[in-house]
Amino acid sequence: MNQKRDASLSREQPPWLFAAAIAATAPHALAQPLWLTAFAAVLFAWAGWLWWEDRRLPGRWVLMVLTVAGNLAILAEYRTLFGREPGVALLVMFMALKLLEVRHRRDAVVVVMLAYFLLLTHYLHSQEIAVGLWLIVALWLVTAALTRLHAGPIERRENLRLAGTLLLQSLPMMLVLYLLFPRISGPLWGLPEDAHTGRTGLSERMNPGSIAELVTSGEVAFRVRFDGPPPARRLLYWRGPVLEDFDGTTWQRSSRRLTEEVVQADGPAITYESTLEAHGQRWLLALDAPLALPEGASLDGRLAAIVARPIDSRQRFRLRAATAFRFNLQEAPATLTDNLRLPTAGNPRARALAREWQRQARAPEELVDLALRHFNREAFHYTLRPPLLGRDAIDDFLFRSRRGFCEHYASSFVFLMRAAGLPARVVSGYQGGEFNPLDGYLVVRQSEAHAWAEVWFAGRGWTRVDPTAAVAPERIEQGIVSALPAGEPLPAFLLNRADWLRDLRHRWEAVNNTWNQYILGYDGERQRQFLSQLGFINVDWRLLATLLGIAGSGVLATILLLNLWHRPRLDAARRLWRRAQRRIGLNCAPQETPLAFAERVRRTDPALAPAVDAVVRHYLLARYARTDPEHLAALRAAVNRLPRRRIV
């Protein structure tokens, strides 16, 4: 055997490897440090140039120096060689280096396997549609590199077709595994902590400007689908952390434990499903007021739903709510006292105004009216870009700047109410959402982040008051875009009011949502739903394993049957020829002609030779001469005359 030459690569093979390597590593250029991208690009270019010029690949020492240098650089960059980011960086570097020592088929196979593995690592960064599409193309290229290694010299187009066919053939098996493989909640490979850094969302502290900052992000916070018709926009208050502690500038969530809420629904219950994007916190952002919560979720005593663990991946919940409700008609005295507490000093003018209102008002409800009227009548402006406030922020806002965003209004309103002796607190969350008519989902973005107030009246319980509505009612009725004057720093795509653009955006978001809901969001729950539609009620791992086994064998059996179907069926002469060989316990090799076989028998087993000669003569006539039934009959007779001998 000419093994050495067989193992070396032909000139046409390396370009496929280059293409596969580039396709598998390129998207990492967006995430990895620039120097690594440059390093890899230089090595790729070097390998390509050496191929182009048909030169010798660099020697072992050069590669060793490069490897050590690369490892040290990665170590310097990440301070470790372990973990997700350095791991991916190492793989990218190995790939680039490996291309410089692709001499034999063995090396080429290593490149291909490395490329397959690298494809997987892209999902650690993003699972968007675009990434999925790119990876399909890359998978195709890598597979084409593999087929080019094994299929001999074939045309480029032919090779791509071959690889594509292979991938399509694997589709049924892929679907079976996707649908039936037991789903583990959470990602399979346990994303390390750094996967969740830099997530935007509400926090448990609020100071002037914190929500305004959030609003400039167009990111989706969550998507909702109502079982029935969606409620009116002005009723869509999604409750996040309730902020009770105030130090003069910052509102904070109180850590006191409260007794369980008493909620009384005054209207019909609304059921809906909410798909939360990962925000790294425990808030469920349920619609006010929640009546039923999913398993594992609870209320924190302030009507805010929370889950046991931070939401670190996209999750789906089913909830029930009533938009007309009464909440805690009785409240613990300690809670009421807490919600009257103000810093001992500061903001004297606001306190004076509150005392003035307290004198005028005959009932607590009138206090609220006075305050809202004040916001409405005086020249207050709703803006994302308020001027900076001084030390007495509330006074500064109420009497000097009068320009602010929801947190300014909510904060000063609650301050005024507390100063006037009415228990009040700030509620943060989201208000509204954009209804996508294409898929029926309501999309709530970070730009819908909001803060409002809640006051407690004896006999009415905690009652929502939204002071922003007094200043900019459009914010509540139509959304943030209509409420803000032109020139505010909102995401550009939200501001564009051209119909066709909005339509396009809706379409894209509907596609994206479908991808999220059904492809990425195919979790244990969806799997159960899917299987229950097929009539399987009690879904456990045993059932899944059984189904997986059955469906997998089904796919394999289908492939096998198709192969058998396409295989040329043996004609009668061929069957008799096989039978003759079995009968004498000797095999004619695949490439051995019957005459050569007869010759071999003559040499090795002269006693058998005459009978075998007769069979061969008739077999050749039956198979290679013009069709004549007599030949077949003669062959059958000759085979039957063969002595029966089996290999012991």
Added chain:
Amino acid sequence: MTHTKTSKADNHPPDFAPILAAANRIILGKPQEIRLAVACLLAGGHLLIDDLPGLGKTTLAHTLAALFGLDFSRIQFTADLLPADITGVSIYDRGQSSFRFVPGPVFAQLVLADEINRATPKTQSALLEAMEEGQVTSEGETRRLPRPFFVIATQNPAHQIGTFPLPESQLDRFLMRIELGYPGRDAERELLRSGGRRLAAESLTPLLVATQLPALQEAVAAVHAADPLIDYVQALVEASRQNPAFRHGLSPRAGLALLAAARAWAWLAGRDMVLPDDVQAVFPAVARHRLLAAHGDGMAAAGDIAALLAGVAIP
């Protein structure tokens, strides 16, 4: 297959053994090569003999011409040979006051093109076109070549000085390519004892007349190739296209050539049907010069051809 063709194929000549035996008496120790050469002639293809000088290439050509009763002409290819030296020229005839075409040496039933790779590509292609078309076009007039028309070209190994190797496309026009190689020890001794063979070849008595050859060729073409045999030829051609040892696979024309040569081989064995054995016997002679090695710039290695045959199961 029609009935008439079948009867023609059954209408076997008495025996080809005397012809082969006579040839074997001239070219000693090369029965296989002689058989291939005769099969090539019967299949209506042209033959390329590739070897060092002095191994009996020319003698073989003489022998075949003599035994088949073909009129013979020989063209010694040299670097200064011109196309007209092969095809012929028009000469002004003073008596008739007009041009008269004087046919070149290519107008013969068996043309020996000796050392074809010594001529320039232009001259080579003049002969090769005549081989392909069966006619010669000179000065705007097309003239048919005689029938049968059989070319035996000999060539020296390409690495010898002063040669123009035939390009792939030209090589494809030869049905078979054979090598004679050194004679065996006994054959060489016999040769040394009895002297050169060229004269003996020229004085042979014909065992056939030229007019018989077309009928024989027709009979060969009618030898039956059953579907499983066609499958085998197809499998071999496909395997050559998948095999990394070769730069390209065999063309459909090569597949046809393989089948034609196998038919002739079967017919020489006195059979009216082609067997896989026939295909295997002619495969190296038919396929090797049509396949280029994937590495280096030469013809495929004999070992790779054998490996290809060994790797294809007989359907």
